Amino acid sequence: xxxxxxxxxxxxxxxxxxxxxxxxxxxxxxxxxxxxxxxxxxxxxxxxxxxxxxxxxxxxxxxxxxxxxxxxxxxxxxxxxxxxxxxxxxxxxxxxxxxxxxxxxxxxxxxxxxxxxxxxxxxxxxxxxxxxxxxxxxxxxxxxxxxxxxxxxxxxxxxxxxxxxxxxxxxxxxxxxxxxxxxxxxxxxxxxxxxxxxxxxxxxxxxxxxxxxxxxxxxxxxxxxxxxxxxxxxxxxxxxxxxxxxxxxxxxxxxxxxxxxxxxxxxxxxxxxxxxxxxx
Numbered sequence: 001x002x003x004x005x006x007x008x009x010x011x012x013x014x015x016x017x018x019x020x021x022x023x024x025x026x027x028x029x030x031x032x033x034x035x036x037x038x039x040x041x042x043x044x045x046x047x048x049x050x051x052x053x054x055x056x057x058x059x060x061x062x063x064x065x066x067x068x069x070x071x072x073x074x075x076x077x078x079x080x081x082x083x084x085x086x087x088x089x090x091x092x093x094x095x096x097x098x099x100x101x102x103x104x105x106x107x108x109x110x111x112x113x114x115x116x117x118x119x120x121x122x123x124x125x126x127x128x129x130x131x132x133x134x135x136x137x138x139x140x141x142x143x144x145x146x147x148x149x150x151x152x153x154x155x156x157x158x159x160x161x162x163x164x165x166x167x168x169x170x171x172x173x174x175x176x177x178x179x180x181x182x183x184x185x186x187x188x189x190x191x192x193x194x195x196x197x198x199x200x201x202x203x204x205x206x207x208x209x210x211x212x213x214x215x216x217x218x219x220x221x222x223x224x225x226x227x228x229x230x231x232x233x234x235x236x237x238x239x240x241x242x243x244x245x246x247x248x249x250x251x252x253x254x255x256x257x258x259x260x261x262x263x264x265x266x267x268x269x270x271x272x273x274x275x276x277x278x279x280x
Contacts, residue, residue, distance in 0.1 A: 003029040010082030012039035014181035018227035055108025080109040085187035088194030105149035126169040172233040177246030184214030209276030221246035
């Protein structure tokens with residue numbers, strides 16, 4: 001039997017990078033796509049096929065999927081991992097930035113899925129693995145666009161799961177907690193540029209501190225832990241529909257499920273203050 005083929009987006013760093021390593025090490029023929037191809041050189045050294053991919057560019061997505069199908073004739077697993085976090089007060093974030101957040105986190109994911117589905121349907125099997133976030137189930141101040149995009153990924157994935165089941169294609173959602181990467185630092189920088197002064201400055205300082213803490217091992221989870229969840233979703237005979245992963249993921253989602261909003265709101269603020277202060 002030929003090796004199963006996996007395609008991972010957003011693989012230049014963090015979860016996508018580690019997922020590419022995990023799948024490659026477990027017998028998959030992995031294609032890893034990202035805008036920063038140079039950052040994927042260590043993956044290429046491991047035998048991963050790296051390629052340029054911009055999930056906001058139709059030609060780039062078509063070319064990437066077309067290359068895999070031309071070379072291998074199939075795609076067994078698609079891991080939609082590309083994404084970023086846009087933070088800032090809704091009043092102050094330009095709507096064009098809000099649209100870009102959705103272009104990357106939602107529409108790019110949807111379009112990549114559209115492009116691989118014909119081959120999966122023809123084969124009668126396949127797996128779509130969408131990397132969402134615990135932020136697709138709860139919320140933070142100054143995170144309107146980011147959380148809206150992840151809520152959208154959750155709903156899209158649930159509907160997709162039902163419509164693809166008759167075709168032998170499974171859909172799983174990965175819901176990471178805070179993960180060690182440059183993601184939070186970049187999000188914090190954008191937040192302070194947008195809302196670091198003015199009426200939302202105090203909240204911006206708090207949120208920036210919480211976001212920047214994602215590069216600290218004491219408050220965040222190693223991306224390899226999340227990659228283990230991706231591997232399970234890609235290889236299990238009965239993949240789960242959801243994979244909360246990382247430190248505190250199950251706890252925060254349980255609290256969100258059982259607490260009414262008026263009680264959960266102060267929990268969110270308490271956790272943010274603890275994390276921003278380095279005490280979590």
